[in-house]
Amino acid sequence: MLKATIDAEIFRESIDAIAALVTECRLHTAEDQIRTRSVDTANVAMVSLELQSTAFNSFSATTGELGLDIAKMKNIIGMMGKGDALTLNLLDEERKLELSFGGYRYSISLLDVNTIRKDPNPPGIDLPGKAVVPGDALNNAIKAAAVISDKIALGIDPDAMTFYMEAEGDTDHIKLALGEDELVALNPVRARSLFSIDYLKDMGRVMARADEVEVYLGIDHPVRFVFDIADGNGRVEYLLAPRIEAD
Amino acid sequence: MLKATIDAEIFRESIDAIAALVTECRLHTAEDQIRTRSVDTANVAMVSLELQSTAFNSFSATTGELGLDIAKMKNIIGMMGKGDALTLNLLDEERKLELSFGGYRYSISLLDVNTIRKDPNPPGIDLPGKAVVPGDALNNAIKAAAVISDKIALGIDPDAMTFYMEAEGDTDHIKLALGEDELVALNPVRARSLFSIDYLKDMGRVMARADEVEVYLGIDHPVRFVFDIADGNGRVEYLLAPRIEAD
Amino acid sequence: MLKATIDAEIFRESIDAIAALVTECRLHTAEDQIRTRSVDTANVAMVSLELQSTAFNSFSATTGELGLDIAKMKNIIGMMGKGDALTLNLLDEERKLELSFGGYRYSISLLDVNTIRKDPNPPGIDLPGKAVVPGDALNNAIKAAAVISDKIALGIDPDAMTFYMEAEGDTDHIKLALGEDELVALNPVRARSLFSIDYLKDMGRVMARADEVEVYLGIDHPVRFVFDIADGNGRVEYLLAPRIEAD
Missing domain, CATH: 3.70.10.10 (Proliferating Cell Nuclear Antigen)
Known part of the structure; x- marks a missing residue:
């Protein structure tokens, strides 16, 4: 379950950070945060992102896993205005994500998480x-x-x-x-x-x-x-x- | 006959409105207005535009019909500055239209109106x-x-x-x-x-x-x-x- | 020998003036100026440019001739910020030109001047x-x-x-x-x-x-x-x- 409201600019910043490396990802929801860790298709680069519940205007979530189409997210983000408040809401037995902002209500299908690569293990390397x-x-x-x-x-x-x-x-x-x-x-x-x-x-x-x-x-x-x-x-x-x- | 002066911005707005659907049109001149009604090549959309003589700084016209190449007009409009006054003048037995603004004088050939589709009839539909x-x-x-x-x-x-x-x-x-x-x-x-x-x-x-x-x-x-x-x-x-x- | 510092904007202006016609040129250095005169590949147009030592913040040069890759210069210029001071310095027996600005130090190979067309003679024509x-x-x-x-x-x-x-x-x-x-x-x-x-x-x-x-x-x-x-x-x-x- 996820129901949260966030400033459009912060959400845009987060999606952009992920989009630099991957076009889809597993997003993990928890009571106090959302996070993802993804490796690019060539296995050369990894992105980890955590967004605490304090980054949101309101946040209510349980432990879960969503398959996000990052490319599609970027398209929708392009429609949001500065200062818009974006509400995220899981619908339809968690198969759809609804994004509402201004008078708009987008509902997009989530990807089956089993089709997305598993989270990589964080490599244990010493970089002094x-x-x-x-x-x-x-x-x-x-x-x-x-x-x-x-x-x-x-x-x-x-x-x-x-x-x-x-x-x-x-x-x-x-x-x-x-x-x-x-x-x-x-x-x-x-x-x-x-x-x-x-x-x-x-x-x-x-x-x-x-x-x-x-x-x-x-x-x-x-x-x-x-x-x-x-x-x-x-x-x-x-x-x-x-x-x-x-x- | 047509001899008229108009603010460049208003003329640009008018041509843009027509250019959204067609690349050429029949422009009708009358003593108190110019107007056009055109259908796109696929017969799916229609544009009607009327510009009263009061939209012009000066306006003098008789009843007539001109064949306008809208694409060419858009090119020339791109050269006009904000605040320019544009003077339109029919020349050469009404086969050419002269557009003057700033120090510029463009003279463009008009299209033969017989090669342009006739004005459509306004459909009588009830849209409550x-x-x-x-x-x-x-x-x-x-x-x-x-x-x-x-x-x-x-x-x-x-x-x-x-x-x-x-x-x-x-x-x-x-x-x-x-x-x-x-x-x-x-x-x-x-x-x-x-x-x-x-x-x-x-x-x-x-x-x-x-x-x-x-x-x-x-x-x-x-x-x-x-x-x-x-x-x-x-x-x-x-x-x-x-x-x-x-x- | 050439060692000189110049406002990045002035250098950009100079390179742009040359780049309008040619992609490489012979740059002549002298005690009080740098200059070039180049003809485009089709022999239709010529550009001459002189920059006096007074255009520089500091200028020290002897008589010489450098083969400049103008296209490469334009790329590097694109990285300079407004207000940057650019230092030019000949290195490596005058085979390389170093461009420093901000914390950057670019060193680029010069072209062999013998591979660049000789300076054209200024045509003696009367244009009244x-x-x-x-x-x-x-x-x-x-x-x-x-x-x-x-x-x-x-x-x-x-x-x-x-x-x-x-x-x-x-x-x-x-x-x-x-x-x-x-x-x-x-x-x-x-x-x-x-x-x-x-x-x-x-x-x-x-x-x-x-x-x-x-x-x-x-x-x-x-x-x-x-x-x-x-x-x-x-x-x-x-x-x-x-x-x-x-x-």
Whole structure:
């Protein structure tokens, strides 16, 4: 059971965060939150999202699992105005989800959860390096690297006390180093790993809205990005596997 | 003969209203107005437009008929600035129309009226239900329905005292009901007909600018939309045939 | 050798002016300026650009020649923010150009100048007619003509004291005449030549930003456009060959 009302903008933010990686997901409802954890089709990236009941204007739910068509959600979200209050309501023995806002009432069929991949286990990896970066700075750096390469290295240089991003094209090279002045915080453990720019671009667009993004790094290890949504009443985590650095 | 000056914005509004349905039309000039009535190529929708001489800064015309290439008009209109005064002038034994604005002078060839379909007769149909709706609310409802279906039902529910719009996708459903608070006026006679969303979308974009649109409905009958342009010195009417509701 | 810092907006303006005609160029550095003169691949149009050392925040250079990939430059420029200071620095025995702005450091390979066409000689032609036109008026006129034709005549009518632009479609015609009120200055010598609209459109977009553009015309001769950039510390010249006017 789920019956909840939420600001349209917060719901949009949440769906966008998921839509960066997957087109459908299992949404778990509980008494005090909704959450999802999904892996992209290529098994390269994972998104986790939690939205506490405090993110909602009103929230009433029991433990359950819904199959959400994220692409369809994005279409409907496009119709909501700023400031609209969106009411979510499970109907028809939980086979349909009704979204009401303004005078509108959309009722959409849910997906059979058995057709959606099971939740992945959160991998137990140690990522000792950490930088806390303004979201828009992170997104701009990713866009800048995309101009010359399809791969980007993220790293921490403990000697220079910088979080850096580096990309190598056929003949060109770009480096952006953010020092202590531009960072919110830095845990200066040497780290460097290479990532696919395509995934980072999609995540970057979402992270651009966050005041602060925690970036966890190791050496040739995945990167983990963690940031708040819904004024701190929700939390998103992206995990992205590294690519092998060619000689 | 036609020699008239009009605010560019009013002329643009008028051409846009016609362009929603047809790419060419017969424009009738008279001593006190210009008007057109045209049917789209599929015979599904009709547009009537009247612009009184009072909509013009200056107006001098005799009874006549011009063949207008609406697509070409739209191109030229795109060049006009806000606040420009547009002067229309028939030249060359009425085979050319000159449009002057700013320092520009466009002279375009008119179409041979005999190559354009004759004016349709206004169908004599009785549409007893009537709702008066803000134009932008009507347009938003049409856009919302387009997300899930290519058909939309418009209706009046005299019990609930609402004008409603309803669309059914393969698995999804949307309903928007506007009550007395959101309507300008309602003549609560039961009505419901199904329409093609493609036509409604084109009309909706034009109607979005109108403060009020009169919507006339019956049961499985056409819909008629009527609204003012040019600060009440002109009037547009759209008529759209219904589609058969499948079981 | 070149080491210089410049406002990102001025650099963008300069690269855009060159990019309207060519995708690569030879950039000449000297103690007090940088400059280029390039012809498009079809040999129809030429761009000359000079940027004095006074256009830079700091400037230090010796005589030299660099092969610039203009398309690549435009990509990098897209990443710069308004108000950014851009530092240019030749590296690696002058085979690479480093562009730094914000925390970014791009290093791009220069092109081998021997693979780029040599600078054309400035043609010695006499263009006695001259009009000084606001850049946005010139650009609007070009866009207006593009609606009905791919050729445009530019001319000066000394009797009417106007600079005019005229285009002829299959059945339509447009004329824009700017009189003394709308012109900054006019040297009323009869002139008229026909030009390809494609080239003019690309130049027009750049010229739209100039307060004043000097237009030099003859009879069936090239047109020369001259305008300032960088607050008068730089100068751009476009030369465009005429097309033969068909009967």
